[in-house]
Amino acid sequence: MKRVIRPALRFDICACLTVDPQTLMNTGGDYRDGLPPAMMPRMLDxxxxxxxxxxxxxxxxxxxxxxLLSRETSGNLDLSPRYRDIMRPLGFRDELRVLLRDRHGAWGALIMGRADDAPPFGSPELTVAASLAQPLGDALRRLHLTRLAEESTAGPAPGLVLLDSDHQVVHGTPTVATWFDDPVPPGGSGLPPAVYALAAAVQGAGAAASRTSWMHSRRHGRIRLHAWRLHEPAAASARTAVVVERAGPTEHIALIVAAYGLTPRERDITALVLRGRTTADISRSVGLSPHTVQDHLKAVFDKTGVRSRRDLVATLFARHYLPDITPAQAAPPRHPDT
Structure with a gap:
């Protein structure tokens, strides 16, 4: 992606990240041409x-x-902590961001910077960036669905990592590093950005004491992250605890719903179809007429590209949901629709 857009946007630094469409939490990405790893905890904080x-x-x-950061600060970049603490020390003059989204939601972002000796970003670059938001957002959404279909359910035991107030590693169990694609140096800043993002989120003013998100690992597919704010310093001043484990059906079905663009009502009806409920059963459960239920089902069929209930179950359940149920559960009795 970066090789294609570089001639038009001419950046000196660039990160391509993915986000959870429900929460906008960082879930991974390509940071090879991005910030130095040591800067990542502060960036996400x-x-x-x-x-x-x-x-x-x-x-x-x-x-x-x-x-464009310079425009949002009316040229006074020192108003931005991102500029003061990260960009200026690294010798960058400005930052251009584009959120990659389609009509179903936001799926990622491009974050680009130019060095002090480069020409500034201008209106032409903003126009190009705006033109990328929808097509790249749609491509990322489709990539999410492809990954969901291909992910393996195997994985190591859950891991625990403790972070201090600067999000540096205080302690990690032996299993935590096996979940990540790159080694985690002891006491260093080598955790994936999604972990730092979640740790920062639970430390924010007025934030809940715990939060759950997920990220994508090349080795294990989608994995779940739980973060807790520790009320009292523990284990050598640890402030945040993060548990890493295999993602389950909750993360998968939420992403499927977002990726296919299902409304809350369509989601509820789809969930009942996956449980083998008849149209009459669904009608009573959701308080709609059978005709209205069928109209919602037709909309679900159109969005997911299927033609029947059987195809819907095969697409959403067998492909995305069934691999996470261990052991496999027997399906409820099926009854003809009424």
């Missing part, structure tokens, strides 16, 4: 705890999900 101009939630609220 600003993003998910402190807040700054052009953060992802800000871009998500815009009609055109593109932002």
């Amino acid at each position: 600003i993003e998910y705890r402190e807040g700054d101009a052009n953060d992802l939630s800000d871009l998500a609220a815009r009609r055109t999900p593109v932002g």
Whole structure:
């Protein structure tokens, strides 16, 4: 992706990340041309705890999900903690962001920077960035669905990592590193960005004491992250605990619903279909007429590209959901629709 867009946007640094469409939490990405790993904890602390101009939630609220840091600060870049603590020390003059989204939601982002000796980003780059939001968002959504169909259910035992107030590793169980694609150096800054993002989120003012998210691992597919804010310093001043384990049906079905663009009502009806419920049963459960239930089902069929209930079950259950049920559960008795 970066090789294709570099001639038009001419960045000196670039990170391509994926996000959870429900929460905008960081779930992974390509950071090889991004910030030095040592800077990543501070970057995500600003993003998910402190807040700054052009953060992802800000871009998500815009009609055109593109932002240039110099414009958002009216040229006074020192107002931005991201500029003061990261960009200026690294010798970068500006940051351009685009949230990658389609009509179903946000799926990722491009974060680009230019060095002090490069020309500034301008209106042409903003126009190009805006044109990328929908097609790249759609491509990422389709990639999520492909990954869901291909993921393995195998994985090591859950792992635990303790982080201090600067999100440095205080302690990690032997299994935690086996979940990640890259080695975790003792006491270093080698955790995936999704872990730092979640740790920052639970430390924010007014944030809940615990939060759950997920990330994608090349070795294990989708994995679940739980973070807790520790009320009292423990284990050599640890402030946050993060548990890493295999993702289950909850993460999968939520992402499937978002990726196919199902409404809450369509989601509820689909869940009942997956349980083998008849149209009459569904009608009574959701308080709709059988005719209205069938109309919602037709909309679900159109969005998921299937033609029948059997195809819907094969697409959503057998492909995405069944592999996570261990041991396999017997299906409920099927009854003809009425």
